[in-house]
Amino acid sequence: MRLLIESLGFGIASGAIIALGAVGFTVQFGISNVLNITYGALMTLAAYLGYALLGAGVNVWVAMAVAAAAIAIASALLNRGLIAPLVRRGTGFVGVVIVTVSAGIIIQYCIVAIAGADTISYGQQAGSTVSGAGFVFTTSQLVIIAITVAVMLALHLLLTRTQLGRAMRATSANPVVARSCGIRTDRVTDLAWLITGALCGAAGVALAISTVTFDFTIGPTFLIYMIAAAVLGGIGQPYGAMLGGLVVGVVSQVAAAYTSPAYQDAYAFAVLVLVLMLRPRGLFASGAAARRLTRA
Amino acid sequence: MVLLVYLGTDLLAAWGLNLEFGVAGVANFAYIVLVAARAYLYAAFTLGPPAASGSFQQYIIGARLPVALAIILAALICGALGCLIGVTGLKRLRADYQAMVMLVISILATTVVGADSGLFNGNLGLSLIPNPLASLGDASRGWWYVALVAAACLAGWLALRRFTGGPLGRALRAMREDEDAATAVGKNVVGLRLAVQAAGGAYAGLSGALLAGFIGGWSPSSWEYVETLALLTAIIVGGIGNDAGVAVGVVIVPVLILQGAQFLPQFQSSPELASDLGWIVLGLLTIAFVFARPQGLVAERRPRHAPAGQDAAQAPPGGARPASTVAALIALPRPAAAPKAAGAAASGRPAALSVEGLVKRFGGVRAVDGATFEAEPGEITGLIGPNGAGKSTALALISGFLRPDGGRVRVEGRDVTALPAHRRARLGIVRIFQLPREFGALTTIENLLVAAPRQRGESAAGVLAGRWLWRRQEEELVERATALLTLFGMAGKRDERAGRLSGGQKRLLEVMRALMAQPRLLLLDEPMAGLAPALAEQLEEACLALAGAGLSILLVEHELRAVERLCAKVVVMAQGTVISQGRMAELRTRKEVQDAYVVG
Numbered sequence: 086m087r088l089l090i091e092s093l094g095f096g097i098a099s100g101a102i103i104a105l106g107a108v109g110f111t112v113q114f115g116i117s118n119v120l121n122i123t124y125g126a127l128m129t130l131a132a133y134l135g136y137a138l139l140g141a142g143v144n145v146w147v148a149m150a151v152a153a154a155a156i157a158i159a160s161a162l163l164n165r166g167l168i169a170p171l172v173r174r175g176t177g178f179v180g181v182v183i184v185t186v187s188a189g190i191i192i193q194y195c196i197v198a199i200a201g202a203d204t205i206s207y208g209q210q211a212g213s214t215v216s217g218a219g220f221v222f223t224t225s226q227l228v229i230i231a232i233t234v235a236v237m238l239a240l241h242l243l244l245t246r247t248q249l250g251r252a253m254r255a256t257s258a259n260p261v262v263a264r265s266c267g268i269r270t271d272r273v274t275d276l277a278w279l280i281t282g283a284l285c286g287a288a289g290v291a292l293a294i295s296t297v298t299f300d301f302t303i304g305p306t307f308l309i310y311m312i313a314a315a316v317l318g319g320i321g322q323p324y325g326a327m328l329g330g331l332v333v334g335v336v337s338q339v340a341a342a343y344t345s346p347a348y349q350d351a352y353a354f355a356v357l358v359l360v361l362m363l364r365p366r367g368l369f370a371s372g373a374a375a376r377r378l379t380r381a
Numbered sequence: 382m383v384l385l386v387y388l389g390t391d392l393l394a395a396w397g398l399n400l401e402f403g404v405a406g407v408a409n410f411a412y413i414v415l416v417a418a419r420a421y422l423y424a425a426f427t428l429g430p431p432a433a434s435g436s437f438q439q440y441i442i443g444a445r446l447p448v449a450l451a452i453i454l455a456a457l458i459c460g461a462l463g464c465l466i467g468v469t470g471l472k473r474l475r476a477d478y479q480a481m482v483m484l485v486i487s488i489l490a491t492t493v494v495g496a497d498s499g500l501f502n503g504n505l506g507l508s509l510i511p512n513p514l515a516s517l518g519d520a521s522r523g524w525w526y527v528a529l530v531a532a533a534c535l536a537g538w539l540a541l542r543r544f545t546g547g548p549l550g551r552a553l554r555a556m557r558e559d560e561d562a563a564t565a566v567g568k569n570v571v572g573l574r575l576a577v578q579a580a581g582g583a584y585a586g587l588s589g590a591l592l593a594g595f596i597g598g599w600s601p602s603s604w605e606y607v608e609t610l611a612l613l614t615a616i617i618v619g620g621i622g623n624d625a626g627v628a629v630g631v632v633i634v635p636v637l638i639l640q641g642a643q644f645l646p647q648f649q650s651s652p653e654l655a656s657d658l659g660w661i662v663l664g665l666l667t668i669a670f671v672f673a674r675p676q677g678l679v680a681e682r683r684p685r686h687a688p689a690g691q692d693a694a695q696a697p698p699g700g701a702r703p704a705s706t707v708a709a710l711i712a713l714p715r716p717a718a719a720p721k722a723a724g725a726a727a728s729g730r731p732a733a734l735s736v737e738g739l740v741k742r743f744g745g746v747r748a749v750d751g752a753t754f755e756a757e758p759g760e761i762t763g764l765i766g767p768n769g770a771g772k773s774t775a776l777a778l779i780s781g782f783l784r785p786d787g788g789r790v791r792v793e794g795r796d797v798t799a800l801p802a803h804r805r806a807r808l809g810i811v812r813i814f815q816l817p818r819e820f821g822a823l824t825t826i827e828n829l830l831v832a833a834p835r836q837r838g839e840s841a842a843g844v845l846a847g848r849w850l851w852r853r854q855e856e857e858l859v860e861r862a863t864a865l866l867t868l869f870g871m872a873g874k875r876d877e878r879a880g881r882l883s884g885g886q887k888r889l890l891e892v893m894r895a896l897m898a899q900p901r902l903l904l905l906d907e908p909m910a911g912l913a914p915a916l917a918e919q920l921e922e923a924c925l926a927l928a929g930a931g932l933s934i935l936l937v938e939h940e941l942r943a944v945e946r947l948c949a950k951v952v953v954m955a956q957g958t959v960i961s962q963g964r965m966a967e968l969r970t971r972k973e974v975q976d977a978y979v980v981g
Contacts, residue, residue, distance in 0.1 A: 178477035180671050
């Protein structure tokens with residue numbers, strides 16, 4: 086029982102990070118109809134940026150904010166310079182995926198060439214722990230959870246209460262109609278990639294904080310969790326990805342606690358495969374975006 | 382010498398991947414996992430039990446089998462593994478979604494095999510893997526190994542020519558261009574894909590075994606997901622779908638950039654930096670080619686079919702066609718061509734199509750709600766109704782592209798409700814898409830040839846036996862296709878890529894392709910929509926001639942004048958059910974029909 090509650094706590098903590106990242110991934114797909122594999126490499130970049138900033142004596146949460154801003158810009162540039170032109174010239178879906186994988190590999194090996202392939206660590210002390218009802222959280226875990234909740238709330242308000250949010254949802258549902266209604270979809274898309282890039286950067290640093298040591302493969306490996314979460318929630322659905330992140334985090338942590346941590350990635354993958362086999366459009370909702378990916 | 386072995390093994394792997402990705406359009410990002418699996422299996426079968434070698438590495442099996450037996454066993458398991466990965470394709474996911482799932486499989490496989498030290502010694506990997514040529518002395522072995530790899534490449538090349546050079550390759554490329562359209566002419570898309578993945582897996586496996594035997598060691602760092610990208614880059618640079626181009630690509634990409642860079646004098650001191658830069662260059666190269674030259678250095682071949690002696694210009698475009706010519710061209714079976722005067726129903730011949738209580742729900746919407754109607758053989762039956770009446774859904778249910786939630790579909794008395802779409806197409810239920818869906822990268826005549834049913838060259842026997850088994854049939858098909866092209870006034874476009882035809886020509890191509898599939902029941906979904914009057918008239922004439930030749934046609938159309946002119950019987954649908962049927966002239970006077978059209 087104690088093991089269950091403890092791993093549940095771990096699951097919630099890691100679920101928060103997964104949700105943070107998965108929401109960005111899923112919104113990018115909804116807006117651009119592109120599965121952006123570069124997302125994982127940008128998370129790695131954020132983790133290493135955070136590492137460099139920590140080395141320069143910056144506070145870890147400030148580092149997170151700076152990395153989020155930097156990745157936001159990188160993400161917007163990626164869309165402007167690479168993805169949007171490809172989509173405009175009608176490159177096939179597979180071609181776009183290959184390009185995003187290539188871009189990810191370029192970023193990844195630039196990191197290796199500069200920072201080396203060795204594992205590194207933020208070297209943060211776990212700090213004090215807070216416990217209650219059998220759960221034990223470190224303060225940094227609690228801060229990450231709080232940040233995630235705050236970001237999710239902000240995103241919710243953005244999507245439902247602002248003109249930009251409505252334009253984003255309209256573009257996601259049907260870009261052609263949105264454009265003919267006078268929405269400047271290219272600018273909306275740029276802004277969406279900026280915002281999701283910030284989520285990606287924040288998630289990257291949060292991930293680096295929560296894992297003891299990491300190397301340049303941290304992003305692509307974590308991509309498994311984010312994809313599982315996004316697919317579980319119905320890809321393209323921000324709320325689905327939030328819930329999906331929590332589910333994937335809890336399932337993988339609890340299952341790993343009862344068997345072996347070596348297979349934690351495999352459990353996230355098992356969730357992905359199960360959803361693909363049983364309900365490829367996701368558990369919670371099947372929006373227009375998910376329908377674009379599956380037939381019959 | 383080392384580079385030559387790498388070149389050969391990379392070439393084999395790239396050919397296999399090109400088979401899957403370039404020819405059949407399956408972006409298998411988990412491809413390197415197959416290479417790896419074979420390497421591990423080869424190692425595990427040839428190595429002795431772990432304890433015998435001092436237990437410094439742990440692994441499963443350890444059977445110490447002879448090299449040849451190990452290679453065969455590992456090949457079988459790899460083929461199965463290839464099919465297993467192919468199963469992800471069964472759920473009909475969009476190509477990029479599928480690619481992403483495979484990428485995840487690849488990342489995961491490396492992590493799990495690396496973390497589990499009991500399986501294949503974890504991240505440290507296996508070493509002391511026996512060399513297949515161990516009996517030769519160390520000194521002379523190297524060049525013999527190059528010869529071995531070269532022989533494997535030669536065999537691989539010849540097998541590839543067999544596999545993709547004939548009708549099977551054409552069917553695979555058609556599938557790559559448009560899966561639904563390939564299904565509509567009777568291609569078993571799932572089966573084809575599995576076959577390709579098994580064959581691609583075999584190439585991956587051969588490559589992996591040769592590589593592991595040469596290096597003598599194998600570990601997770603040899604097969605990270607980026608290695609698949611290296612092969613993909615080779616294909617994209619060399620030429621997607623072109624095996625000779627891929628060979629060029631392999632020389633440039635994995636060999637020169639990834640392996641060769643470390644031999645440059647500048648990088649002698651830091652080989653790791655060289656390989657990092659190699660990967661960066663590789664990524665840039667891929668992106669550059671996708672942008673600037675997506676077809677690669679050497680583009681896919683465009684086969685030319687020599688004219689069979691006819692003069693293309695002779696055919697009067699859209700002229701009157703004697704019914705017998707048309708019937709001969711589409712190879713209608715005799716009984717269908719029997720004179721209609723005898724009275725089809727009276728002679729006991731079953732209805733061409735009989736639909737009973739058909740139901741299809743989308744969520745809460747009942748798109749088709751208990752529709753029941755029949756179509757008579759050798760006649761054009763119209764299916765009309767306001768938008769949203771369920772006509773197109775009914776058509777999709779009849780052709781098998783959708784599964785009904787209830788009811789039966791019978792064609793010439795045979796219950797086809799449970800058959801998948803490609804099986805129905807082979808029985809002669811051929812649909813024509815509302816928007817033309819040509820196989821763009823195939824030539825016009827290839828578009829027709831691929832549709833012919835029962836091609837020997839597509840079967841396993843045809844691939845194994847080679848050209849002599851299917852050459853005669855192919856010649857006949859070329860002749861029939863050429864005659865069809867001539868009939869529709871498109872002989873001049875024979876060797877043009879279909880993607881470059883005009884909208885109207887694509888529509889005609891769609892019709893010709895359906896006829897090539899030897900239909901018994903043709904399903905037309907608003908064929909007149911958006912056609913210029915002259916072309917529409919040509920199409921109407923063709924329909925009449927075909928029905929005159931004994932073909933049954935179900936026509937969904939909004940252009941009521943055309944329906945009145947063509948159809949003996951018209952079925953009216955509204956809100957998922959049949960509300961009326963009869964001759965068009967009668968229907969116009971009926972209240973329920975008028976209500977449906979006015980109220981919607």
